[in-house]
Amino acid sequence: MAAGEPSIDALGQFKLTSSLGPLGASVNFSQSNLMMLIAAGLILALLYYGMKPKAMVPGRLQALAEIAYDGVMGMCTDQIGHEGKRFFPFVFTLFFFVLFGNLLGLLPFSFTYTSHIAVTFSLALVVIVLTTVVALRIHGLHFFTYFFPDGAPKLLAPLIIPVEVISYLSRPVSLSIRLFANMVAGHVMFEVFASFIVMLAAAGTFGVIGAAGPLALNVVLMGFELLVAFLQAYVFAILTCIYLHDAVHLH
Amino acid sequence: MMRRFKAVSRAAIAPVGLMMLSSAAHAAEKGMPQLNFANPLTLAQVVWLAIIFFALYLLLDRWALPKVSEVLDMRASKIAADLDAAKQAKSHADAAVAELVAATKTAQAEAQSSVSTAVDAAKATAAAQAAEANAKLEAQLADAEKRINAARAASVGALHDVALTTTAELVGRLCGFAPEPATVEHAVGRALAARAA
Numbered sequence: 057m058a059a060g061e062p063s064i065d066a067l068g069q070f071k072l073t074s075s076l077g078p079l080g081a082s083v084n085f086s087q088s089n090l091m092m093l094i095a096a097g098l099i100l101a102l103l104y105y106g107m108k109p110k111a112m113v114p115g116r117l118q119a120l121a122e123i124a125y126d127g128v129m130g131m132c133t134d135q136i137g138h139e140g141k142r143f144f145p146f147v148f149t150l151f152f153f154v155l156f157g158n159l160l161g162l163l164p165f166s167f168t169y170t171s172h173i174a175v176t177f178s179l180a181l182v183v184i185v186l187t188t189v190v191a192l193r194i195h196g197l198h199f200f201t202y203f204f205p206d207g208a209p210k211l212l213a214p215l216i217i218p219v220e221v222i223s224y225l226s227r228p229v230s231l232s233i234r235l236f237a238n239m240v241a242g243h244v245m246f247e248v249f250a251s252f253i254v255m256l257a258a259a260g261t262f263g264v265i266g267a268a269g270p271l272a273l274n275v276v277l278m279g280f281e282l283l284v285a286f287l288q289a290y291v292f293a294i295l296t297c298i299y300l301h302d303a304v305h306l307h
Numbered sequence: 308m309m310r311r312f313k314a315v316s317r318a319a320i321a322p323v324g325l326m327m328l329s330s331a332a333h334a335a336e337k338g339m340p341q342l343n344f345a346n347p348l349t350l351a352q353v354v355w356l357a358i359i360f361f362a363l364y365l366l367l368d369r370w371a372l373p374k375v376s377e378v379l380d381m382r383a384s385k386i387a388a389d390l391d392a393a394k395q396a397k398s399h400a401d402a403a404v405a406e407l408v409a410a411t412k413t414a415q416a417e418a419q420s421s422v423s424t425a426v427d428a429a430k431a432t433a434a435a436q437a438a439e440a441n442a443k444l445e446a447q448l449a450d451a452e453k454r455i456n457a458a459r460a461a462s463v464g465a466l467h468d469v470a471l472t473t474t475a476e477l478v479g480r481l482c483g484f485a486p487e488p489a490t491v492e493h494a495v496g497r498a499l500a501a502r503a504a
Binding site: 071072073074083084086088089096099104107110111112126144146148153171172178179182236240 | 340347359363372374
């Protein structure tokens with residue numbers, strides 16, 4: 057966006073452009089994918105350099121890596137039960153991929169890949185396909201009783217079954233839109249307040265003083281967005297665990 | 308299994324995207340870039356997402372996460388071993404304390420008994436020594452008495468002779484004649500007998 061223009065281009069930040077020069081352009085490698093690559097590299101680097109000392113009493117980075125491991129492991133075993141250990145690598149990957157996407161997006165000049173519905177919906181689709189496959193593998197056709205609870209009166213079957221099926225199918229939609237909308241909203245607000253700062257600053261001395269307002273708001277917003285980044289990654293992972301619990305235990 | 312289906316799900320997103328493509332195409336330039344499916348990057352992004360996410364999953368599952376679990380397991384087993392060692396040491400210490408208490412008790416009992424034995428022995432010795440001393444003293448006493456008696460008898464015998472001579476002398480001086488020795492002896496005997504009575 058440019059200063060002095062009357063309109064605020066809050067959505068331009070989400071525009072995909074190809075990255076990594078002509079090579080990236082030839083394989084449609086966008087800046088979004090570049091951030092994914094950086095996030096994956098950072099996650100692996102955290103674990104690699106964190107666990108390198110293999111210390112009995114961990115240092116800072118090792119403690120961080122261990123907390124990451126224990127935290128996600130706790131999430132899996134608390135929500136899914138001891139079978140949760142099988143899904144631990146998947147939930148770990150999911151949680152940290154989303155978390156690093158959210159956090160890296162808060163850096164200036166970076167890009168938030170979790171603000172793209174195509175990305176979040178793909179991740180949610182992976183979750184839902186995985187849970188359905190797990191449920192079918194464990195329970196076979198018995199899985200379909202999930203859509204009709206045991207105690208319910210048979211007469212209500214025509215009502216209950218469609219409701220349950222729709223709620224099951226809406227899981228990936230709600231899962232993906234929750235993350236996508238949170239990220240987009242935060243970044244749009246950043247952009248809008250940042251535009252205010254530039255516009256006010258262009259308006260003269262009083263404008264410069266007045267620009268302190270939106271600047272302060274953006275500072276507060278940054279703290280809030282850090283919270284949201286963690287919270288949304290956590291929600292995404294915990295809902296995945298809950299869906300996996302349903303798949304493993306059928307209610 | 309999980310991984311294979313992940314790939315399948317990636318393939319399944321394409322038709323979904325295509326469905327949205329037609330409706331979103333006209334709003335592409337004005338609306339949200341996220342819904343601009345006219346931009347090939349929007350769907351290519353998903354393909355690259357699939358590749359990167361899958362690679363990240365494999366690397367974490369096979370390489371990075373086992374590093375963490377290895378260290379955590381090592382620590383858990385070390386702590387368990389240390390706890391075992393501590394428990395063992397504690398049981399050793401408890402046994403040693405019990406042994407010490409028992410040894411102290413035995414030593415006390417032994418000391419008590421040896422003290423009482425020594426006291427008894429000392430008492431016996433003292434009693435024997437006292438008896439011996441008494442016997443010696445009694446013997447000395449008896450001896451002395453005997454000597455006293457002998458001396459007395461001797462002195463009493465001598466007294467008789469002295470009395471006789473003195474009486475004879477006295478009578479000779481007083482009466483001017485020497486008395487009959489038999490008479491003197493009789494009179495002295497009578498006087499001595501009266502005194503002894």
